[in-house]
Amino acid sequence: MALQIDFSGQTVLVTGAGRGLGKSMALTFAQAGADVFLGNRKEDQGLETVKEIEALGRRSGFVRCDVAQESEVQRLLEAAQEFGGGRLDVVVNAAGVISVEDLLYTTDDEVRRLFDINVLGTIHILKHALPLLEKQRSGNIVTVSSIAGRGGLDMLQAYCASKAAVISLTQSAARMAAKYGVRVNSIAPGIIRTSMWEEILDGMAHGWNPANKSPLNAQEREELWQSSVQKMIPMGHAQQPEDIAWATVFLASNLAREITGQVLTIDGGTTMV
Numbered sequence: 637m638a639l640q641i642d643f644s645g646q647t648v649l650v651t652g653a654g655r656g657l658g659k660s661m662a663l664t665f666a667q668a669g670a671d672v673f674l675g676n677r678k679e680d681q682g683l684e685t686v687k688e689i690e691a692l693g694r695r696s697g698f699v700r701c702d703v704a705q706e707s708e709v710q711r712l713l714e715a716a717q718e719f720g721g722g723r724l725d726v727v728v729n730a731a732g733v734i735s736v737e738d739l740l741y742t743t744d745d746e747v748r749r750l751f752d753i754n755v756l757g758t759i760h761i762l763k764h765a766l767p768l769l770e771k772q773r774s775g776n777i778v779t780v781s782s783i784a785g786r787g788g789l790d791m792l793q794a795y796c797a798s799k800a801a802v803i804s805l806t807q808s809a810a811r812m813a814a815k816y817g818v819r820v821n822s823i824a825p826g827i828i829r830t831s832m833w834e835e836i837l838d839g840m841a842h843g844w845n846p847a848n849k850s851p852l853n854a855q856e857r858e859e860l861w862q863s864s865v866q867k868m869i870p871m872g873h874a875q876q877p878e879d880i881a882w883a884t885v886f887l888a889s890n891l892a893r894e895i896t897g898q899v900l901t902i903d904g905g906t907t908m909v
């Protein structure tokens with residue numbers, strides 16, 4: 637038989653599954669046979685993903701959840717476990733936000749907003765998923781970091797720091813979980829033109845200073861994307877959401893059973909560290 641990735645009979649939880657990379661991951665796990673439970677801050681987007689998963693013939697469910705709120709994450713994990721009939725096999729935390737304010741102009745409030753979601757959100761997921769998986773003595777967690785967390789950039793500094801923290805948390809959690817047979821890894825996406833990148837293009841246009849805010853029109857965004865962003869990528873093109881989803885499904889699968897505490901970068905060669 638040909639080599640397969642098969643999640644039949646498994647339950648996967650994906651946060652941030654309302655759009656972008658989280659949505660693509662949720663749909664890809666469903667294509668691989670999993671039943672997929674979702675958490676997202678925006679309910680309408682989450683429910684739309686549920687419909688698309690059900691159209692693939694898999695079971696799905698949704699709880700509105702802001703990962704920055706610990707009580708909501710706790711409720712999400714409980715609901716996902718119940719959905720799985722008492723088991724949860726994979727937890728993917730794709731919920732995350734960007735901040736396009738330069739270090740020299742940003743405010744404490746903006747940095748707190750970013751860290752509450754990207755860092756505290758990851759802590760909440762790990763804090764409530766680890767005991768559950770450790771008790772089962774099986775399962776794995778995939779966090780979503782970024783190439784931005786693998787080395788500083790001369791832009792997006794607070795975002796870089798938040799994603800470096802996600803990598804560090806992933807490595808510590810992997811050490812804690814290994815003796816229970818539970819794996820923890822991180823996916824570091826490169827450049828994928830989701831809604832997040834539309835925000836970054838606006839940030840590039842106003843020099844990362846929120847005081848100069850002048851949103852670009854569609855044509856200006858396209859020119860900036862073609863002229864500067866794509867040039868950063870040695871392979872010459874941005875990644876697609878499914879590239880990130882396929883790597884996530886691999887890391888969560890049994891093919892990666894000896895991989896833990898690692899960061900898998902999918903970036904067309906943008907970083908080579």
Ligand SMILES: NC(=O)c1ccc[n+]([C@@H]2O[C@H](COP(=O)([O-])OP(=O)(O)OC[C@H]3O[C@@H](n4cnc5c(N)ncnc54)[C@H](O)[C@@H]3O)[C@@H](O)[C@H]2O)c1
Nearest residue numbers: 652654655656657677702703731732782825827828830832
């Ligand atoms: N797009 C890229 O190029 C890129 C590159 C590297 C890393 N990432 C990371 O990938 C993840 C997904 O990014 P994306 O590009 O799909 O972004 P996106 O903005 O398109 O989607 C983010 C999703 O997360 C949800 N969300 C946001 N805050 C939330 C919260 N507090 N609680 C629950 N849900 C929340 C949103 O409702 C949305 O559905 C993020 O962690 C991001 O930092 C993206």
